[in-house]
């Protein structure tokens with residue numbers, strides 16, 4: 058039996074009784090265990106017990122101020138070590154020196170948390186993941202973010218691990234008897250224990266240098282397996298670009314003499330910003346044109362920037378407690394998005410950011426796991442590394458930055474760094490620094506506290522006599538059970554008013570909606586007829602907009618809007634109208650407008666042209682349904698529209714394809730745009746010609762693109778287009794071709810795990826892949842329960858296909874994976890549950906199945922991560 062896990066509340070926060078000044082760690086790794094000796098110097102801050110947190114540790118010795126402690130002198134349970142007085146009975150003095158020795162077994166630690174084993178055989182390495190509460194699996198410590206200390210770490214192991222790393226600077230290293238050696242690292246920056254890291258491995262290193270604006274010469278190092286080291290150039294350049302960008306845009310320079318990145322295959326997240334020693338999932342650091350797609354390469358750059366930017370927003374200024382996670386994550390995501398926008402078309406970057414926000418965060422907000430950007434309670438903090446904390450957190454920073462304007466926002470962030478450098482702070486502190494420059498930002502605390510996505514409803518009216526436009530805006534938010542009734546949030550609505558005849562902008566302004574309902578009037582507009590409104594430009598707030606615009610108005614915006622994001626949004630609004638109401642008129646206008654825009658943009662902005670062909674995913678479309686969600690019906694409607702689009706432009710695809718010739722690989726926005734558009738056009742070409750005499754010709758083009766590809770984007774694009782059409786192929790020859798190319802791809806990249814992930818994903822995501830085939834992928838020899846990347850590449854495909862997921866067999870497969878991971882890797886198991894949170898909106902028949910399966914799972918699992926998520930999903934508040 059498991060006891061119900063305990064909830065922790067933000068309102069119960071108490072500062073620690075003891076602070077830490079210095080920590081000395083000595084970690085010795087042996088064949089079947091490790092020992093950790095620590096010396097912690099502490100100072101009393103307030104009366105009370107000394108609480109040291111520790112999990113799965115075997116305490117061998119405890120000594121405080123020279124007194125040896127035995128079992129009668131302390132209380133020890135599964136979570137903590139509590140000391141009320143000294144061993145001799147004297148009260149705890151103001152200064153303590155706590156020495157402990159513990160034994161741990163990293164060789165058996167599969168949770169990818171604490172000090173854990175990664176890889177196997179000759180490839181084995183040991184590394185750490187301490188955020189949020191992993192350090193307590195290494196030694197007894199006040200493992201909470203508001204305890205900042207200076208760390209000195211000695212790491213010792215057999216010489217089969219030549220790479221011995223920890224945070225800061227290398228101050229000593231040497232040889233020992235029995236083929237062992239050691240290294241001592243000192244980190245002068247005070248940090249919380251979640252930023253601690255160490256590595257025992259056999260890795261190669263790529264080195265470079267960067268001189269900061271302050272004149273400090275920094276050694277840059279990326280560690281990876283020997284066969285991967287040449288794949289680190291993109292990451293190294295991105296690191297240097299990030300260092301420069303943070304100096305230019307936020308005035309922040311790097312503060313140590315050394316910055317290291319280590320690539321690890323077995324990692325739960327993207328990467329981790331440990332001070333001076335970032336640890337990365339290989340998928341987020343390795344990149345070469347031949348083996349990495351363009352979107353993946355962009356995300357490598359973005360994640361390198363993200364983790365680097367944490368050095369100031371997260372590390373030097375850290376979170377007081379884990380409820381404040383958005384303080385470091387929201388701001389840092391906003392910073393990495395801005396960095397990426399400076400390195401490609403900013404409109405396309407915004408489209409990508411909003412796409413992620415809508416599909417991951419809006420669906421979270423709409424489901425049973427909805428929570429505020431700053432949660433008020435949790436059982437397991439690992440469950441709150443969510444799109445809401447990250448993506449919506451970033452949107453709040455963006456709204457304030459836009460409202461303040463570039464100069465004032467910079468003054469505000471300068472003030473934040475000036476006031477709080479070296480401290481552990483709260484969301485209130487962040488807002489108080491910004492509001493010392495612009496008082497209006499104080500009001501944004503409401504966004505941090507209130508869950509659910511607001512809906513803004515707009516209506517407009519134009520008086521031809523007085524040339525006055527009246528715009529009425531109102532806001533509404535869903536009342537989430539367990540939270541206060543929603544209040545009105547400050548919502549910036551960036552607006553442009555267009556003259557219908559000339560297509561020129563008459564007026565541009567950001568309107569602030571601060572009440573539930575407000576009316577804005579614009580007088581004496583220099584126009585002859587009712588103007589066209591463009592609202593929420595560049596997605597100025599994370600809201601759903603309801604605004605009835607005619608098909609012609611939306612087509613007008615697609616043609617005349619100067620804001621690239623709103624051009625794209627016009628196509629998405631048209632599509633939603635068609636799919637929601639089956640409106641034929643909207644469909645006609647949509648098809649014509651998109652066709653025209655794609656031709657216009659194919660040469661000048663091929664990436665935007667590609668995005669204009671977007672049809673929202675089945676998962677995104679499920680959000681438009683208020684109840685009785687029928688995955689099959691949504692899939693059918695979406696497929697129909699895609700077919701209509703393919704047919705409407707039937708005479709365009711081949712022409713477009715031939716006008717986008719393959720060229721030598723270049724990493725520029727234009728070249729990436731051409732590759733993206735060519736892949737989309739190829740897929741449409743195969744779709745249009747399937748089951749026609751021209752299909753063999755289209756297949757030849759795909760095969761030729763596959764065989765002559767200059768990079769992975771081209772090769773995988775061709776393979777994906779073929780695999781996706783597999784079920785429409787009636788001709789034996791064509792069918793064999795697809796199988797042949799899949800096999801070729803596998804053989805070509807058999808020793809490249811990240812490429813095999815793609816090979817798996819392309820099959821798992823294909824429409825024609827059956828659930829039996831997905832099950833077969835899980836049983837395939839390439840499947841690896843220890844590597845989250847591989848697990849995600851298979852069952853991510855299942856999550857992306859609601860029709861397959863929401864079926865008896867689909868749920869059995871999906872929940873089977875969760876159950877299997879519950880013990881081995883509870884963090885991952887719990888995160889995989891996120892796509893299931895909206896089960897209660899399903900049509901009754903599927904709803905009953907889902908409820909039964911989820912309830913069954915609850916009886917099977919025991920980790921508090923999974924229990925908390927399941928409880929939330931099943932509505933057990």
Ligand SMILES: [Zn+2]
Pocket residue numbers: 363367385386389
């Ligand atoms: Zn982060």
